[in-house]
Amino acid sequence: MWKKFRESYFLYSFLRDPVAVGSFLILLVLVLLALFAPLLATQNPYDGSAIDILDAEIAPRWISHGKFIFGTDVQGRDIWSTILYGARVSLLIGLGAVALQAVLGIVVGLVSGYKGGKIDSILMRITDVQLSFSSYMVAIFFGAILQTAVGVGGYADIALPFLVFVIGISEWPQYARTVRASVLAEKKKEYVEAARVIGLKPTRIMWRHILPNTLTPVLVISTVQVANAVMSEAALSFLGLGMPANQPSLGSLIKSGFTYVLSGSWWITLFPGLVLVLLVLSINLLGDWLRDFLNPKLYKD
Amino acid sequence: MFAFIIRRVAQALLVMFVISIIGFGIKYSFGDPVREMVGMSVSAADREALRDQLGLNDPIVVQWTRFVDKALHGDLGRSFFYRKPATEVIMKKAPATLELVFCSALIILLVSIPAGIYAAVHPKSFLSRCLMGISIIGVSVPVFLTAILLIYIFAVELHWLPSYGRGETVQLWGFWDSGLVTLDGLKHLILPSIALSSIMLPLFIRLIRAEMKEVLQTEYVKFARAKGLTPWRVLMVHGFKNTLLPVITVGGVQIGIMIAYTILTETVFQWQGMGFMFIEAVERSDTSLLVAYLIFVGALFVTVNTVVDIIYGLVNPMVRVSGRK
Numbered sequence: 001m002w003k004k005f006r007e008s009y010f011l012y013s014f015l016r017d018p019v020a021v022g023s024f025l026i027l028l029v030l031v032l033l034a035l036f037a038p039l040l041a042t043q044n045p046y047d048g049s050a051i052d053i054l055d056a057e058i059a060p061r062w063i064s065h066g067k068f069i070f071g072t073d074v075q076g077r078d079i080w081s082t083i084l085y086g087a088r089v090s091l092l093i094g095l096g097a098v099a100l101q102a103v104l105g106i107v108v109g110l111v112s113g114y115k116g117g118k119i120d121s122i123l124m125r126i127t128d129v130q131l132s133f134s135s136y137m138v139a140i141f142f143g144a145i146l147q148t149a150v151g152v153g154g155y156a157d158i159a160l161p162f163l164v165f166v167i168g169i170s171e172w173p174q175y176a177r178t179v180r181a182s183v184l185a186e187k188k189k190e191y192v193e194a195a196r197v198i199g200l201k202p203t204r205i206m207w208r209h210i211l212p213n214t215l216t217p218v219l220v221i222s223t224v225q226v227a228n229a230v231m232s233e234a235a236l237s238f239l240g241l242g243m244p245a246n247q248p249s250l251g252s253l254i255k256s257g258f259t260y261v262l263s264g265s266w267w268i269t270l271f272p273g274l275v276l277v278l279l280v281l282s283i284n285l286l287g288d289w290l291r292d293f294l295n296p297k298l299y300k301d
Numbered sequence: 302m303f304a305f306i307i308r309r310v311a312q313a314l315l316v317m318f319v320i321s322i323i324g325f326g327i328k329y330s331f332g333d334p335v336r337e338m339v340g341m342s343v344s345a346a347d348r349e350a351l352r353d354q355l356g357l358n359d360p361i362v363v364q365w366t367r368f369v370d371k372a373l374h375g376d377l378g379r380s381f382f383y384r385k386p387a388t389e390v391i392m393k394k395a396p397a398t399l400e401l402v403f404c405s406a407l408i409i410l411l412v413s414i415p416a417g418i419y420a421a422v423h424p425k426s427f428l429s430r431c432l433m434g435i436s437i438i439g440v441s442v443p444v445f446l447t448a449i450l451l452i453y454i455f456a457v458e459l460h461w462l463p464s465y466g467r468g469e470t471v472q473l474w475g476f477w478d479s480g481l482v483t484l485d486g487l488k489h490l491i492l493p494s495i496a497l498s499s500i501m502l503p504l505f506i507r508l509i510r511a512e513m514k515e516v517l518q519t520e521y522v523k524f525a526r527a528k529g530l531t532p533w534r535v536l537m538v539h540g541f542k543n544t545l546l547p548v549i550t551v552g553g554v555q556i557g558i559m560i561a562y563t564i565l566t567e568t569v570f571q572w573q574g575m576g577f578m579f580i581e582a583v584e585r586s587d588t589s590l591l592v593a594y595l596i597f598v599g600a601l602f603v604t605v606n607t608v609v610d611i612i613y614g615l616v617n618p619m620v621r622v623s624g625r626k
Binding site: 125129132133134136137140141144145147148149151227231234235238239240241254258261262264266269273276277280281284285288 | 312316323327330331437438440441442443444445446449450452453456457464558560561562564565568569579580583584586588591595598602606
């Protein structure tokens with residue numbers, strides 16, 4: 001297995017591309033940092049007793065020679081620790097939202113592509129309309145409506161699942177379109193006809209026979225979708241429709257630091273922002289490489 | 302063609318129907334007009350009387366019809382915070398957003414067309430590689446981060462430009478608060494419009510580059526060259542003109558994204574436009590204003606999309622046969 005992978009064309013062309021290797025390494029480091037946040041952080045930003053307000057707004061170590069590498073924010077939290085925990089929350093929401101999108105989109109795409117006819121045209125009209133509205137706008141509106149429904153206080157308690165839901169709901173049409181396009185191509189092939197002839201149920205044909213063959217384009221858009229979901233989360237949090245300040249994501253860290261940029265405390269905003277950009281950029285570059293490598297012609301819409 | 306237009310308009314009406322149901326749903330469930338009107342010190346019986354008088358005890362369908370009827374006549378309810386009709390508040394804020402969008406559209410056009418054409422003509426040159434690299438990075442930087450960075454560099458450190466607000470505005474034609482005619486207003490416009498255009502620029506540069514590359518391969522461009530026309534004329538008249546259609550279509554559809562980004566940009570710059578108003582309305586639980594914004598933006602958006610689609614259908618017969626791209 002390992003030998004097969006080592007000699008594969010996939011690994012060969014990956015190692016030949018310095019941009020892909022570079023972005024993969026950056027992404028790996030960021031994911032590991034987020035994963036082991038409790039071990040690497042110098043304090044727990046969720047724990048109010050660990051924070052000393054007298055430490056507020058200290059500049060990074062190379063300027064202030066204090067004990068905080070990247071300085072502290074207004075509440076006296078160590079920026080390094082908040083970034084680790086924040087990246088964790090951002091990634092968690094990103095992955096959760098993409099999982100939800102994928103499930104919704106794959107089901108709609110499969111049914112729509114396989115059944116065809118009326119169901120297909122109705123479902124595709126809905127996806128068209130929602131796509132034309134842009135996922136950002138849908139996410140912002142959904143977030144605003146939900147926040148009005150439960151109030152700001154209530155929103156803070158359930159922000160995480162809400163964000164997964166909001167971003168998941170707003171971006172599923174991408175998957176539906178992609179899956180439908182490949183289902184339409186697969187449906188005509190002989191193995192599907194053979195499966196139908198031996199009398200298998202449509203659901204079984206869809207899930208066990210067609211779906212595995214549509215996974216390549218799904219994989220390609222998934223990378224880009226994770227980057228988009230992380231961005232959407234940051235945007236929502238920045239607008240105050242996302243994670244509250246006491247369980248920060250990268251977006252809410254940027255938001256809470258923004259006011260203090262005007263008074264010169266640039267580090268509160270710059271470092272979380274940098275991590276966010278690195279995260280999104282490395283995922284996007286990796287996605288670009290993957291798309292060029294797999295080159296699924298179906299993906300083009 | 303007629304059937305295509307009918308179908309497209311029917312779809313637009315259906316979308317507006319759904320938006321009206323969502324808007325009404327929000328208002329019906331979360332907004333209490335009686336509380337907003339009378340406050341706390343009125344007895345339960347009086348409240349009930351008022352509810353009857355306002356028609357709040359009617360069946361839902363009747364209330365919804367009334368809601369739609371009012372909306373069609375330009376009445377989208379009263380803003381709880383501003384104590385004014387919501388339409389009036391939106392109309393007061395709209396010029397700010399439109400000017401911002403106008404200026405950034407101008408920047409996008411002025412930068413993306415030369416950059417896109419250059420990158421298509423010299424695909425291997427150092428500058429085009431830089432352009433493509435920057436455009437990938439540009440896509441990955443959220444608009445609010447660009448905005449904050451611009452504020453920090455040009456307002457906090459260099460003190461060249463103001464960091465927030467619209468500056469001095471002049472009222473034109475009695476209702477349009479314009480920042481375009483005063484020097485102070487223009488200074489305030491620079492940073493927000495750069496920030497807003499930064500997010501759309503990469504997309505347009507890539508699009509124009511791709512279309513232009515395709516057009517330059519065609520027979521008629523080769524023929525125009527062979528005929529001995531000047532390179533400039535071949536490029537602009539034979540090449541660029543034919544990339545315009547896809548660019549306009551994609552551009553027209555981007556308005557939804559633009560609306561979302563104006564919300565973000567306006568929040569950073571505390572720009573007194575519709576996007577900032579919307580976020581304030583959410584923070585203040587100003588349900589009527591929120592619903593009004595939703596319906597206003599929805600209607601604007603559906604109209605633009607439908608018109609773009611129909612124009613595209615007129616020009617490109619393939620679209621109207623299959624019904625979609």
